[in-house]
Amino acid sequence: MAEKLLMKGNEVLAEAAVRAGCRFFFGYPITPQNEIPEYMSWRLPEVGGVYLQAESEVAAINMVFGAAGAGARVLTSSSGPGISLMQEGISYIAAAELPCVIINVARGGPGLGGILPAQSDYFQATKGGGHGDYHLIVLAPHDLQEAFDLTVLAFELADKYRNPVMIYVDGFLGQMMEPVEIRDPVDLSNIPPKPWAITGAKGRKRNLIKTLYLEGEMLEAHNFKLKKKYEEIAQNEVRYELYMMEDAEIAISAYGISARISKTAVKILREKGIKIGIIRPITLFPFPYNVYESFSDKLKYVLVVEMSMGQFVYDVDYGLKRKVPVDLLSHAGGIAPTYEEIVSCIMEKFGKGGN
Amino acid sequence: MKLVFSRPESMFDKQMHYCPGCGHGIIHRILAEVIDELNIRERVVGVAPVGCSVLIYDYINCDMYEAAHGRAPAVATGCKRVHPDLIVFTYQGDGDLASIGMSEIIHAANRGEKITTIFVNNAIYGMTGGQMAPTTLLGQKTTTSPFGRAPEREGHPIKVCELLSVLDGSAYIVRGSLSSPQKIIQVKKYIKKAFETQMKGLGFSLVEILSMCPTNWGMSPTKAQEWVAEMMENLYPLGEFKLPRGE
Ligand SMILES: Cc1ncc(C[n+]2csc(CCOP(=O)(O)OP(=O)(O)O)c2C)c(N)n1
Ligand code: SF4
Numbered sequence: 001m002a003e004k005l006l007m008k009g010n011e012v013l014a015e016a017a018v019r020a021g022c023r024f025f026f027g028y029p030i031t032p033q034n035e036i037p038e039y040m041s042w043r044l045p046e047v048g049g050v051y052l053q054a055e056s057e058v059a060a061i062n063m064v065f066g067a068a069g070a071g072a073r074v075l076t077s078s079s080g081p082g083i084s085l086m087q088e089g090i091s092y093i094a095a096a097e098l099p100c101v102i103i104n105v106a107r108g109g110p111g112l113g114g115i116l117p118a119q120s121d122y123f124q125a126t127k128g129g130g131h132g133d134y135h136l137i138v139l140a141p142h143d144l145q146e147a148f149d150l151t152v153l154a155f156e157l158a159d160k161y162r163n164p165v166m167i168y169v170d171g172f173l174g175q176m177m178e179p180v181e182i183r184d185p186v187d188l189s190n191i192p193p194k195p196w197a198i199t200g201a202k203g204r205k206r207n208l209i210k211t212l213y214l215e216g217e218m219l220e221a222h223n224f225k226l227k228k229k230y231e232e233i234a235q236n237e238v239r240y241e242l243y244m245m246e247d248a249e250i251a252i253s254a255y256g257i258s259a260r261i262s263k264t265a266v267k268i269l270r271e272k273g274i275k276i277g278i279i280r281p282i283t284l285f286p287f288p289y290n291v292y293e294s295f296s297d298k299l300k301y302v303l304v305v306e307m308s309m310g311q312f313v314y315d316v317d318y319g320l321k322r323k324v325p326v327d328l329l330s331h332a333g334g335i336a337p338t339y340e341e342i343v344s345c346i347m348e349k350f351g352k353g354g355n
Numbered sequence: 356m357k358l359v360f361s362r363p364e365s366m367f368d369k370q371m372h373y374c375p376g377c378g379h380g381i382i383h384r385i386l387a388e389v390i391d392e393l394n395i396r397e398r399v400v401g402v403a404p405v406g407c408s409v410l411i412y413d414y415i416n417c418d419m420y421e422a423a424h425g426r427a428p429a430v431a432t433g434c435k436r437v438h439p440d441l442i443v444f445t446y447q448g449d450g451d452l453a454s455i456g457m458s459e460i461i462h463a464a465n466r467g468e469k470i471t472t473i474f475v476n477n478a479i480y481g482m483t484g485g486q487m488a489p490t491t492l493l494g495q496k497t498t499t500s501p502f503g504r505a506p507e508r509e510g511h512p513i514k515v516c517e518l519l520s521v522l523d524g525s526a527y528i529v530r531g532s533l534s535s536p537q538k539i540i541q542v543k544k545y546i547k548k549a550f551e552t553q554m555k556g557l558g559f560s561l562v563e564i565l566s567m568c569p570t571n572w573g574m575s576p577t578k579a580q581e582w583v584a585e586m587m588e589n590l591y592p593l594g595e596f597k598l599p600r601g602e
Contacts, residue, residue, distance in 0.1 A: 024437060050436045054429070055462035062426035062459070066402075066433020069420055074433070092423050198418045198434055200441050202397035208412050210403075210421035 002183045009174045010035035012144045013103055013167065014043065016151035017075045019185045022101070023049030024074040026063035028056055028082060031115040032171035033105035036077040057082040061089030061102075068098035069209045071197030073155055077103035079171070080113065080121055083129075090164060091130030094226075095211035099158035101151070102136070103167045105174035108333035116334020117171030119256060120308035125168045126284045126315070133223050135230045137165040137237065138284040142260045144180045147173060150282070152186060159192055161233055168284060170307060172257045172336060234286035241280040242291070244270065248277035250350060251295065253316045254305040255281050258337060262305050265342035274350055279316075292319025303345060305329045305337050363387035365396045365416050372410060376576020378533045378566025379408045382475060385543040386446075387415055393550055399442045400434055402427040404456075406448035407481040425456020428463035431470045442553055444471040450480045453489040453513050460519070460561075467524030467558035471549045474515060474561055477568040478587060485571030489513040492590055497571070512590060516563050520596040526558030528597040532565040534584035538593070545595075557599040565591055 007015070014036045017025075025040040037053065044051040054060035060076050067074040078086060083104045093100060104125060108118035123129075125138050137157050141147040147169060154165040198207055213219035241259075244266055245251065252262045259280040269276045279295065279302075281288050302324050304313040313328045320326065329345055331337050362368060365387040373380045390396050399417045403409050405424035412419040422430040427445035435443045452460050452474050463470065479497055480486040486499040490512050494503040504512075520528040527549055531542035542564055549560035565587045567579035574582060 024433075026433065052432070052436060055458055058426070059429040059432075059459050059462065062423065062429035063433035063436075065422070065426075066420065066430035066435075067437045068433070069430070070434045070437035072437045088423055089426070198400055198420060198441075199438060200398045200400065201416070201418045206416055207418045208421075209419070210412065212409060212421055 002181050004179050004181050006177055006179050007144070008035055008177050009144050009147060009169065010105065011039050012148050012180050013077070013151050013169070014039035015182060016148040017101065017155070018043055018047060019183060020073065020152040020155040021186055021188045021191060022073045022075045022155060023047065024067045024072045025049070025051050025076065026054050026060040026067070026074070027076045027078065028054050028060050030079045030082045032107055032117065032174050033077050033079050033103065035174070036103060036105070057085035058088065061086040061093070064100050065089055065093050065096070065098060068093065068100040069096065069198050071194040071199060073191070075101045075103070077105065079105050079107045080109045083121060083124065087130035090136070091132055091134060092211055093164045094134035094136065095132065096209050097162040098164070098209070099162050100164050101154045101158055101167065102164055103169070106168065106170045114333055115171070117257070117336070118307050118332045118334065119170050119258065120311065120332050121168070122284070122306070122308055122311035125166055126287070134226060135285050137161065137163055137233060137286075138168050139165065140168050140255045140282060140284050141173065142256050142280065144173065144176070144178045146282075148180050148182065152183070157237065161229060163229065163233070168256070170257050237283060238286050238288045238290070239282035240288040240291050241278070241282060243278035243280060245277035245279065245295070247275050249275045249299065250301040250303070250346070251277050251279050251299050252303050252305055252342065253279045255284060255312065258305045258307055261337055261339055262342055264339040265346070268339065268343050269346055272347070272351070274346060276346065287315050287319070289315070289319040292316060293321055296320045296323040299324045301349065302326045303329060303342070305342060307331050307336060363391045365390040367414055367416050369413060371414060373407065374570040376567055376569040376579055377407070378475060378477060378564065378568070381533055381539060382473065382542070382564055382566065383411060383414050385539065386473060386546060389543060389547045389550060390415075390417065393547065395442050395550070398440070399444065402431045402434070402443070402445040404445070404447040404451040405482070406451050408446055408448060408475065409482070411446050425451050425454070426459055427451070427456065428459040428468070428470065428472065432463055432466070432468050435468060435470055439469070442471075442550060444473060444550070446473045447475070448481065449474070449476045449478065449488045449490040453515055461522070464519045464559045464561065465522045465524040467526065469553050469556055469558060471553045472561040473546065474563040475566045476515070476563055476587075476591065477566045479568050479571045481568045481571055490515075492586055514591060516561070516596045519561060524559055525561070525597055526599045527552040527560035529561070529595045530563040530565070530591060530593050532583055532588055532593055533567060534565065534580050534588065552599050555599070563591070
């Protein structure tokens with residue numbers, strides 16, 4: 001029976017993972033995501049799983065590699081600096097085509113930066129981060145119910161495509177509380193079989209999980225195979241929300257917490273008679289470029305709101321085929337955009353003409 | 356006719372890529388013999404390192420991973436925690452284990468992770484062309500210690516067995532050598548005991564093996580074996596550093 005509970009974002013993510021059948025967690029503490037490992041340290045033993053605090057993020061992600069290769073549903077979580085350390089392992093996991101889920105509760109960088117929320121790991125999340133040609137599937141919830149549902153989805157997508165999936169939230173979502181419907185556990189018997197997994201070569205040919213291709217032709221073939229998979233993911237898995245976009249002449253584009261704040265701004269602007277809506281990507285990879293393109297002849301202006309210094313804006317601009325003027329409203333390092341600020345930004349441009 | 360010698364069942368019938376006189380081939384062979392003798396081929400999982408022996412999975416016939424440079428103990432940990440009934444080993448060179456992967460091996464040992472590490476110490480980086488390793492001897496010339504390793508410049512050789520045996524989580528820590536047939540037979544016994552330690556659930560086990568890299572040492576295979584006996588065994592004493600509790 002699904003139940004509705006008041007929970008903190010990080011705990012929602014952790015509980016959702018357990019409900020999704022995750023039984024292994026390897027991680028290393030870093031603020032503002034510590035409630036995830038803390039929750040897992042008591043919750044996983046309760047369901048017969050294993051929580052292990054690794055000696056570093058480098059080790060944690062390689063433990064994830066080992067557990068994912070062994071066929072488990074496995075999770076790690078971290079924040080900016082820790083995710084940077086995991087990049088080596090993430091590249092290997094993507095190369096070896098192993099399913100796992102990685103949560104980044106992003107904080108402000110660069111460097112040690114600070115523990116306050118930001119969205120400034122966008123490039124790292126969506127454009128690689130580690131070495132080589134690979135992609136993560138990147139999911140960006142904007143409230144806690146969605147955080148729960150997308151976490152369950154993340155494990156499904158990871159298994160379906162044998163690919164690491166990142167849940168990319170910011171510290172606001174990690175730290176805030178709201179009521180969430182905690183859905184029933186997934187039926188673990190529905191998890192697709194993993195005949196490639198390391199289980200001991202009993203009664204079958206041995207399995208091998210590797211990422212080394214010494215011959216150029218074989219390495220290229222592997223890269224083309226990965227590329228094909230990413231194209232298939234782009235075909236099937238684009239997710240987005242169009243908020244009040246039916247008759248919109250101008251739009252805000254934002255993801256995660258910035259989109260949530262923008263919704264309030266849009267409600268106020270609509271009351272002022274401005275035909276405005278929001279294009280909100282839910283998957284940051286695959287990015288909904290086509291959706292933006294479909295609006296590129298209809299819109300006369302787009303305001304991008306992001307808690308980083310202009311990373312997400314590149315994808316928006318690319319999707320709009322550079323046909324629409326785009327402005328950027330940036331904040332970072334713990335400072336969130338306010339809806340008042342967004343409202344006045346739009347009013348300054350469009351308020352006078354009685355739009 | 357009585358069959359007195361054959362390829363171990365756990366070994367693929369494949370020509371190895373190693374240089375003449377390299378120790379990796381010998382160690383692969385005795386490792387496969389041990390797997391056969393313990394009859395664990397279908398329960399054993401290997402984790403290959405980055406180094407000349409990255410291709411060990413082309414020779415040993417069991418489920419295997421290939422890990423990032425130095426991370427084999429973490430990968431082995433992930434596997435073992437999912438399948439506690441499997442017998443998991445890592446196979447690592449000195450660059451892999453004692454340099455980039457030092458943190459992973461210390462913590463796996465300290466956790467008492469029930470895995471077995473085969474640690475091949477040839478005092479040099481083989482795969483990348485003969486650079487200095489953490490285990491390179493004082494005075495030894497390599498491509499990145501061209502004047503011979505000096506402690507004030509390049510630091511001291513790291514003694515892995517000595518280091519790991521003080522950790523409470525390590526159960527069986529031993530050092531052997533390939534410098535003579537007798538010692539090779541002894542190494543095989545060590546490997547067997549290390550696997551048995553794991554199978555009894557006693558904790559982390561590591562077998563360090565002093566081995567030859569004739570190519571990068573710039574020596575003939577025979578000379579290289581002598582150098583192991585004369586130089587390496589002098590610095591790295593052989594024997595069991597830590598025995599499983601109760602022995
Ligand atoms: C992260 C990373 N750094 C460096 C390398 C390059 N590299 C490959 S093998 C190696 C040294 C291997 O030496 P060792 O572990 O002693 O094994 P050997 O080849 O001597 O058997 C290095 C530095 C790499 N592959 N990955
Ligand atoms: S370079 Fe050295 S370690 Fe590598 S195969 Fe040749 S002899 Fe063996």
